[in-house]
Amino acid sequence: QVQMVESGGGVVQPGRSLRLSCAASGFTFRTYAVHWVRQTPGKGLEWVAVISADGTIKYYAGSVKGRFTISRDDSKNTLYLQMNSLRADDTAVYFCVRDPNSGYGDYWGQGTLVTVSS
């Protein structure tokens, strides 16, 4: 069955970096676009970034552009999110989301919590 398992979350100080990973299984990872979406109690669901199936197209939300980098390693069936210059308002649960190359998410991971605090 389709599984997407995020890891790498934790507590980090403002200005520091963190890298999230998402291990995918149960489907042919290289044929799907994949997103990162985050959720906070106050701001709800916020789309963060997407990478195309072939890895050549990447888009970012304005709030993270220039600080976050999405990437994928199809040999490891893994999606990454490198997060630099973290701020308190980046605190959220981060989900990786499979996209059947259409723009919506048909499978979501369970999420990993990132807390940015001094």
Place this chain on the structure above:
Amino acid sequence: DIQMTQSPSTLSASVGDRVTITCRASQSINSWLAWYQQKPGKAPKLLIYKASSLQSGVPSRFSGSGSGTEFTLTISSLQPDDFATYFCQQYNSYSYTFGQGTKLEIK
């Protein structure tokens, strides 16, 4: 960015009721709209895509309609498992945006 506004924010209903949730876009998104269900501590689950297409495995009591800027999610006869929070999402253009959610509570 395209803004998505859901109403109501909270909805109280009983098992067996027919309920409708509305999602409005700040500009036309054609039919590029998805609906998700989320339960506490869980990941969102896709219900509807392209405004009215039912995701495989989702019960037929869920239906979606609309195009342009106004969309609805209807649950024809509420079941106990349906009490959750529902979100809409536009995917007409980057960056994708979500509605703020509708919490469906037991009356």
